[in-house]
Amino acid sequence: MPNTAPRPVLPSVSLAARVTTLLARSFPEYIPGVVYEGFRVESLDAREPRRMFVRWHGGTPTRPVWTHGPALGREKYKAQILEVLTRNGYAVTNVPGRMDVVVADKPHDTSGPRFAPVPSDIPVTAPWLVMDLWTRAHIATANTEEEAVAETMERERRHTVTEARIVTHQKLWDFLEGADAVLGDGLTWLRREVHKVVKHTTPVRHKRIDALVDVANALRRGDRFTAEGRLVGYETPYPGAGEDRPDTYSVHWVPKSAAPAVGYFPDAEWQRGPEVTTAITLLIEAGLTPVRYGEPIGEGAVMCEADGFMVSAADPSDLRVPGIHIDGIGSPSADQTARVPEVLRAAGWRVEGDRGWPGAWTAFPPAE
Incomplete structure (x- = not known):
């Protein structure tokens, strides 16, 4: 009969060889009966063949490592091994209470949490x-x-x-801790630039490390920081600015929502009546894109994660007031903005433009 027993899962020889070669440049390799003090790379878990364990074996038969004292024993070498492996791009875990250093190759996609x-x-x-x-x-x-x-x-x-x-110059290292404190929690961030108050760029998604380096550079330059709610901002000079051109612009960072909501109005306490729902349905069915809101960033403000239209009652606190408002939020395309009154008028709505604010309308449903 054929042997149907499961084959043992062998450790990754290539990973062990690469780690051994790397560490051998700086440390002696432990060889039982030959070299009595040094590191050894091995696998202790067949369920995880893609990870290895590095352990420092110390002492000779006549002088065990623990007689050297803690500073010259395994902990010192463990810390040095951690530093070497991390600096060379490996995934390394220091498990408290264990003498092993767990090492694996970094995953190809490191965009998510570790x-x-x-x-x-x-x-x-x-x-x-x-x-x-x-x-x-x-x-x-x-x-x-x-x-x-x-x-x-x-x-x-x-x-x-x-x-x-690992990826920045040493001159920035002293500012990374401060940048971490400024940013607070949040793994994915949105960044935008604000010029002349009303002119701003579309928020761009960044991983935390990008936000960390950006803010650390702002701290190093001495830019002026402000914070409102979860919004972090700093004022930075335009390139080449000096006494003849002291102008600055704002850079805003805010944590990106894990699950941003399609927003027809940013405040959850605002009421949404049937006229608002009808208008939203008409606009979406016509192919227009609603705004997406993310994290609150201050008093009455919510971060816009994707540009689009917003629909709200003319008076959210009193739905008996006739009419609704439609606004373009963020920097929606001109084509989409122009189609809002076109879509509603085709459905029999009366639409009035806002002369004081382009891209905003007041609309009234067809008379019953």
Whole structure:
């Protein structure tokens, strides 16, 4: 009969070879019976063959490593191995309480979070765990989901600062910690520039590391920072500005919503009557795009994540007031803006333009 037993999952020889070659440039390699003090790369878990473990084996038969003292023992070499592997682009996890360093190749797509809170397989010991998704190693425990989420966010922030140090010049390193504090929580950010108050660019999505480097550079330049709600902003001079041209413009950052909402009005307390719903339906069916709102950024303000139209009652606090308002939010295309009155008039609505604000209308439904 053929052998149907499952084959053992072998460790990644190529990863082990690459890590061994890299570390051998700086440290001795432990060889049982030959070299008594040094590192060794191995796999201890057949379920995760794509990750390896690096452990420092210390001491000779006559002088074990623990007689050297903590500063010259395994912890010192563990820290140095962590630094070398991280600097050379590997995914590395330092598991508290273990002498191993867990190492794996970085995933091809690093746009998502690196850490995640997960329920524990042994809830009596620890109900929640924080997992390093890159190495599949558990790095912290928590009693509640809220604690696990908070620990996850802190780990993400530390990780992003470390990544930023790898890709930036040393002169920026002292400002990265300050930039991290300014940005607060949030893994994905929206950036926009505001020129002359009413002229602003479309928000552009950025990963946190991009926001971190941008804000760190602003801190290094000495730009003036402001904060309103979750909105972070700084005033920076135009290129070449000096005494003859002291003009500045604003740069705004805000955390991108995990699930931005299609917004027909930004304030959830505003009421939406049947006339608003009818107008929204007509405009969407005609191919027009509604605005998408994200995080609140201050008193009565919400970040616009995607430009489009907004529909609201003429008086959101009193739906008996006739008429609705339609506004172009952000910087919608001129073609879409021009089609709003066209679509509503074709359905029998009376539409009046706002002379004081281009791209805004008041509309009244057909008379019953």
